Amino acid sequence: MDNRQYSDLKDRIYENDTLALERLVDMFYERLTTFAKSIIKSEELADEVVMDVFLRVWQNRKNIKKIDKIETYLYVSVKNIAINYLKKERKTEFDVLDEAHITVASYDHTPEGSIISKEMLNEINQAVDLLPSKCKLIFKLIREDGLKRSEVAEILDLSVKTIDNQIAIAVKKIAETLRIDLSVPSNRSGIQLFLLTL
Amino acid sequence: MKRDMHKIVGRYLSGEANSNDKEVVEARRKESGEFNDGIERLKWYWELKESAPVSTSSFKEKLKVRMRLLPDYQRANVRMIWWKVAAVFFLLLSLGSLFYTSFYDARDLGMAQVITQAGQRSQTVLPDGTKVWLNPGTRLAYDLNKWGDTRDIQLSGEAYFNVTHNEKMPFVVNTQGVDIQVLGTSFNVRSYEAEKRVETTLVEGRVLVSLQEENKGVILKPGEKLVYSTQDKGLDKSRIDPQAVLAWRDGKLVFKRTPFSQFVEKLEQYYDVTIGYNPEDFVGIHYSGTLDNLKIEQVFEVINVTIPLNYRINNDSIQISVIKRKNQ
Secondary structure, three states: OOHHHHHHHHHHHHOOOHHHHHHHHHHHHHHHHHHHHHHHOOHHHHHHHHHHHHHHHHHOHHHHHHOOOHHHHHHHHHHHHHHHHHHHHHOOOOOHHHHOOOOOOOOOOOOOOOOOOHHHHHHHHHHHHOOOHHHHHHHHHHHOOOOOHHHHHHHHOOOHHHHHHHHHHHHHHHHHHOOOOOOOOOHHHHHHHHHHHO | OHHHHHHHHHHHHOOOOOHHHHHHHHHHHHHOHHHHHHHHHHHHHHOOOOOOOOOOHHHHHHHHHHHHHOOOHHHHHHHOOOOOOOOOOOOOEEOOOOOOOOOOOOOOOOEEEEEOOOOOOEEEEOOOOOEEEEOOOOEEEEEOOOEOOEEEEEEEEEEEEEOOOOOOOOEEEEEOOEEEEEOOOEEEEEEOHHHOEEEEEEEEOOEEEEEOOOOEEEEEOOOEEEEEEOOOOOEEEEEOOHHHHHHHHHOEEEEEEEEHHHHHHHHHHHHOOEEEOOHHHHOOOEEEEEEEOOOHHHHHHHHHHHOOEEEEEEOOEEEEEEOOOOOO
């Protein structure tokens, strides 16, 4: 989905096109409910949160053109509404990221000739599942939801640098599981790498 | 350095590597087969996707119910009262010959209407300058008391509208439970009750087609046609060549692989005749072509070129039959 298509969808929603809103639901429902679920930890409530978000989009459609990035906007809305739900429930402050309960996709499909064995894949699933919640959430938003680092930074109120660091942790874990050595072995290549970065 | 490589690979796998990241990874891949193999396996994992998409239909149903409970912005917009225009109403100007205007009540300004009978076409200009072409068997009406505050038109039949632009006052065609809202634009509406559907085709500009009963609307862009079935309430949007739909306006009948039965229906409507034929003889036969302001006799001469047939015209009823080809 490129920007032009997003802006076309926004135009149509602005002009009361309900089919355009439904298209938006088709595109984001799954990702947003999963995201909501990781914060609110309940399937029904997650659905309710996402419902709220789409209703707000519709209700405020006359302002929709002011939204720069609809994708990020939807995630941020889900986060805010979910946190509000929780606040009402608990009446205490808490850190969403540290408490998030994230289920990352786990895979068991390794067709004939795959370069990773079924056992390896299982190990990766487990390793990823054991990542700290903040790291897991960022990893999921980048890899599964296909968001950009800058978008994730905006949604979670973090710096791009933090996103880079957290992704590096996940990459390291997966590489270790696959017994892949990503380190730079000798000084020679160290210098080469250094030269290349110049 | 070690940590940096993980970051670089992270960006590389996420498709966000900058040119420097790419150089580093590519150089290392050339240098070390082991590293290259590792990257391949990481990429394989990274690009795994969950297969079955989640169904959104029940969520969308719930959403639509909840949307109906929201204050209805859309109708509020249409009905918004603009400054009152002086109560001067123009009579309909008719460029065609077949129309009449009627006032029901002396105090109440009543409805103005234009009607075309079967076999008759007409063109008219509304008080706001909007031009309307009416196909046979069409009724166009509007409330003279409200005209000027709104531009609401009731339609039954088929008409082509070339609407005078007025941003402050939307032009709304109301037909069989469907509202078609426009600012300034050219579009065609085909809405014969008997056909149990409303077809809206947009030639220029932008229109919003919304269903009165449901909180549902669709925006059309030029070259798009929306068919609403009044029977099963279904909406279907498709792309078409608007010229084909609009040809009737210029007295042309255009057919593109039209099934014979539909072809005959159009001829009957257009020429106000009844055409008798044995449907079995014409199974699987389509007609393509343009009939440009032809008399009914000429029509059959033209069709004869592609579909060999006999015809007998007797006043308003025409009997046709296929000429059977030998050995076929």
